[in-house]
Amino acid sequence: MRKLRTVNVTRYITPLREGGSLPALAEADDDFKYVLKFKGAGHGVKALIAELLGGEIARTLKLNVPELVFAHLDEAFGRTEADEEIQDLLQFSQGLNLALHYLSGAVTYDMAVNDCEALLASKIVWLDAYITNVDRTFRNTNLLIWHKELWLIDHGAAFYFHHSWNNWEQTSKTPFSLIKDHVLLPKAAFLTTVDEELKALLTDERLKKIVNLIPEEWLQWETADITPEEIKNTYFEFLKTRRDHSQIFVKQAEDARKTLI
Incomplete structure (x- = not known):
């Protein structure tokens, strides 16, 4: 059983507003982009637990799932964010969150x-x-x-x-x-x-x-x-x-x- 990597979020790129819990496209210190799910949103940590368990069960069943990583948000992150809703979300999500590797070009x-x-x-x-x-x-x-392959996302x-x-x-x-x-x-x-x-x-x-x-x-x-x-x-x-x-x-x-x- 593999261990999940932990990355540090370095840049908030844009909100993905089609998600009810306001996930975001972000960049981490490994230079990869991720779809970031916040513990300060919606159903909080329970949505992240569901995402984690669902994704890793799917992987066990040999289905395609983007890599899941733990994503750390520093307490100073997002202070310069102009959108108050997003700033609050980032503030309430300090610490460990969850992110999925961004599948660039996927449809x-x-x-x-x-x-x-x-x-x-x-x-x-x-x-x-x-x-x-x-x-x-x-x-x-x-x-x-x-x-040309089918990938599963979003089990929150x-x-x-x-x-x-x-x-x-x-x-x-x-x-x-x-x-x-x-x-x-x-x-x-x-x-x-x-x-x-x-x-x-x-x-x-x-x-x-x-x-x-x-x-x-x-x-x-x-x-x-x-x-x-x-x-x-x-x-x-x-x-x-x-x-x-x-x-x-x-x-x-x-x-x-x-x-x-």
């Missing part, structure tokens, strides 16, 4: 123009049903074509159970009804076929290592009387239980697909 996946073969579509639909990702629809595909809306936190066990064993809106569902003809293959990649050891990537800085939740270790263990148990009951969300996806074809 948004368009189902009317771009193809996706059925096996790959099935794996992506399986992933999103597994991590309860509500945000891969016709309206917002969160898929890019880069160097996954794991919606963690916004209430008190029903994780029940949620881990439920179908995912919103899969009916998935942009690739019509093409996902091999959900049952990929089920065993993907579950085999998500071993307990692998899931534990992915969860242990979450920085302690993101686990200091004022709204929950729970320790960082307990939070990590809940994510692990959620992922393990949902994997072991995958037939529930696979059947939901297959049933939803039948209504589309």
Whole structure:
């Protein structure tokens, strides 16, 4: 299991206003450009945790995901920013954030123009049903074509159970009804076929290592009387239980697909 690199943000280039949490294009001290996700935005560190877990699970399933890095924002960063909204965002995001390597020249996946073969579509639909990702629809595909390959981005809306936190066990064993809106569902003809293959990649050891990537800085939740270790263990148990009951969300996806074809 690889460790995520940590970079220091050196330049805020421009906001990416199509994202609800106001991500930004930024440059770091390794001279690469990144799409920067801020802990001071929207759902805060929980969105970053979802992005981290979703991205690394996708990578484990051998799907294309831009490199994820931890991105450090110095307390002095952004003081000269003229936009007050952005200045506040930068101020509230001091410390460790998350960034995705910027895929320069990538274009948004368009189902009317771009193809996706059925096996790959099935794996992506399986992933999103597994991590309860509500945000891969016709309206917002969160898929890019880069160097003639399909790349997955933006998993910050996954794991919606963690916004209430008190029903994780029940949620881990439920179908995912919103899969009916998935942009690739019509093409996902091999959900049952990929089920065993993907579950085999998500071993307990692998899931534990992915969860242990979450920085302690993101686990200091004022709204929950729970320790960082307990939070990590809940994510692990959620992922393990949902994997072991995958037939529930696979059947939901297959049933939803039948209504589309």
